[in-house]
Amino acid sequence: MLNIKIILLFLLFLFTSCSEKSNYIFDTENSTFNNSFNFKGGDETLDIITWNIENYPKNNSTNYYVKEIIDSLNVDFIALQEIESSNDFSNLSASLGDNWYNYRSDPNSSWGELAFLVNTNEIYIMVEPYTILNSYEYEFGFRPPLVVECLYNNQLIIFINIHYKCCSGSESRRLAASNLLYNYVNTNHQNDKVIILGDFNDVLTDIDNNVFSPFLSDPNRYYFADYEIAISTNEHWSFPNWPSHIDHILITNELINNVADINTILIDASLDGSFSTYENYISDHRPVGIKLFFNP
Numbered sequence: 001m002l003n004i005k006i007i008l009l010f011l012l013f014l015f016t017s018c019s020e021k022s023n024y025i026f027d028t029e030n031s032t033f034n035n036s037f038n039f040k041g042g043d044e045t046l047d048i049i050t051w052n053i054e055n056y057p058k059n060n061s062t063n064y065y066v067k068e069i070i071d072s073l074n075v076d077f078i079a080l081q082e083i084e085s086s087n088d089f090s091n092l093s094a095s096l097g098d099n100w101y102n103y104r105s106d107p108n109s110s111w112g113e114l115a116f117l118v119n120t121n122e123i124y125i126m127v128e129p130y131t132i133l134n135s136y137e138y139e140f141g142f143r144p145p146l147v148v149e150c151l152y153n154n155q156l157i158i159f160i161n162i163h164y165k166c167c168s169g170s171e172s173r174r175l176a177a178s179n180l181l182y183n184y185v186n187t188n189h190q191n192d193k194v195i196i197l198g199d200f201n202d203v204l205t206d207i208d209n210n211v212f213s214p215f216l217s218d219p220n221r222y223y224f225a226d227y228e229i230a231i232s233t234n235e236h237w238s239f240p241n242w243p244s245h246i247d248h249i250l251i252t253n254e255l256i257n258n259v260a261d262i263n264t265i266l267i268d269a270s271l272d273g274s275f276s277t278y279e280n281y282i283s284d285h286r287p288v289g290i291k292l293f294f295n296p
């Protein structure tokens with residue numbers, strides 16, 4: 001009887017191991033995925049990404065893969081959109097280590113909320129995150145911008161995480177949101193280092209009725225750091241399904257000289273099955289990352 005139990009336990013272990021391996025989406029046999037990403041943080045830069053993780057978590061394995069990706073990217077700060085589960089989000093943060101701080105706009109909601117993950121090894125959070133422009137929820141698709149004030153290398157940086165209203169027919173709401181943000185930053189952070197990042201749900205390149213006109217019309221003050229990506233070929237666009245580039249990182253003039261690199265992170269290029277696999281397990285958006293260098 002003992003031998004039969006041992007055999008059954010062995011078969012169960014073998015079956016479980018095979019199942020896990022068959023669900024492992026990183027192409028580790030043909031490439032070392034954690035060295036193949038086209039963006040990776042370093043010790044001398046502030047490394048930031050914005051990432052819409054669609055309907056998070058969209059799969060039982062999503063947290064496992066997102067942890068693997070974040071560990072491999074070695075970044076300091078992540079602005080997230082569409083975070084639906086507080087429990088899964090807290091579990092993700094815990095799996096990254098005690099140094100990771102997590103905050104979700106409404107911990108009791110199942111709505112796709114804005115959220116932050118911050119590696120506090122290098123970043124000091126000055127005040128608990130807070131939302132702004134709460135009287136204008138309609139213009140922001142019922143997702144008021146989420147703000148956190150951080151200290152990095154003795155530099156105060158204001159992060160504003162946004163998720164504009166999607167889809168055709170909502171251009172007027174996105175334009176209104178841009179106007180509101182433009183006025184807010186000009187009024188409250190005139191001389192501060194500000195980063196507005198997230199899923200803007202629109203392209204930067206519209207010739208007519210550009211929803212980003214308040215910022216684009218003030219180039220001495222505002223700069224879309226990913227503009228070169230937007231005007232390049234679609235290989236590096238953040239939303240391949242359209243295809244379009246709709247996830248942006250907007251910085252104020254105080255940070256323009258600190259930009260060391262910016263890329264849409266092609267995680268899907270390191271996966272078995274490429275983008276279709278990435279979309280099934282993780283998201284329909286690619287993250288966009290920026291590296292900022294500050295003199296010691």
